[in-house]
Amino acid sequence: MYRSVLSAPLSVDIPNIEFVFSVEDLPAQPTKPMWSLARRVQDHNLWLIPDFGFWSWDMPALGTLDEVAIEAVQRESVEPWDQKMEKLVWRGKITFAPKLRRALLDAAKGKPWSDVGQLKWTDPNFKEQFLGPVDQCNYMFIAHAEGMSHDTELQPLRPQKQSTLMETDASQGRSYSGSLKYRQLCRSVIVSHKLQWIQHYHYLFRNNGTNQNFVEVERDFSDLSAAMEDLLDHPEKAKRIADNSVAVFRERYLTQAAEACYWRRLISRWKDVLAFEPMLYEGVELGAESGKDGKRVKREQKRGVRYETFM
Secondary structure, rough: OOHHHOOOOOOOOOOOOOEOOOOOOOOOOOOOOOEEEOOOOOOEEEEEOOHHOOOOOOHHHHHHHOOOOOOOHHHHHHHHHHHHHEEEEEEEOOOOOOOHHHHHHHHOOOOOOOOEEOOOOOOOHHHOOOOOOHHHHHHHEEEEEOOOOOOOOOOOOOOOOOOOOOOOOOOOOOOOOOHHHOOOOOOOOEEEOOOOOOOOOOOOOOOOOOOOOEEOOOOOOOOHHHHHHHHOOOOHHHHHHHHHHHHHHHHOOOHHHHHHHHHHHHHHHHHHHHHOOOEEEEEEEHHHHHOHHHOOOEEEEEOOOOOOHHO
């Protein structure tokens, strides 16, 4: 958001607003009007914002989203579509939504088109198992599964006044998986189960027709084999889906320019429903000893701080 405000053209009005936002994967009170990283269909009061990965990770090996996009383009200039491995790849922790992710492993187990495996941090072969975001671009097909189960213990980034987490179906997972956008930076076919968590750009997903940009299967992955066989039997279809994905996501809606546009539109629409005019200053009444003749006085005091100071 900071980048979108600073880079706004002079012709774009950035109104004054006040808002509440959550940095948790799942807000403790999803019925309250606030800004959130993800929501479910029924969470009508949550306004979606891009997650922190659109800015950067604090890991140099990953960095910013546009860095990964640039590296993906470079990798695919050397290893184009016809040199990709004709396999479905996935790496992840089973403890993050175990029922859902175990179903993916079971459905892909022993298949000739499968390079699906789990990551175990304690495994001595962890480095051999691990694949970075750009490494996945070596494959024609990339699987996706949503995030943490509600029975996984999570520590909040900062102390929270509200610590109650909402109970969810274990097959559903606690929230979204931020890895999807990185997978969509590859010219590969994304194969995902039916998503129950929505991010700000998910309305762009198309699972059929000439504009199809990903392949959708059931949440239990019961039709994964049929979907993979169809893709392998129709390579021109697979190539079209991968090309559509790149055109929609990597080259357009996952760019910094698109993210900035989204933030400005969000601010504008939030202002439309805001029932008051935010004030930077408020009057603070001081004691009688502070004024002349023993009278109480009022002084203006800021209600907030600059973003740079807050960070």
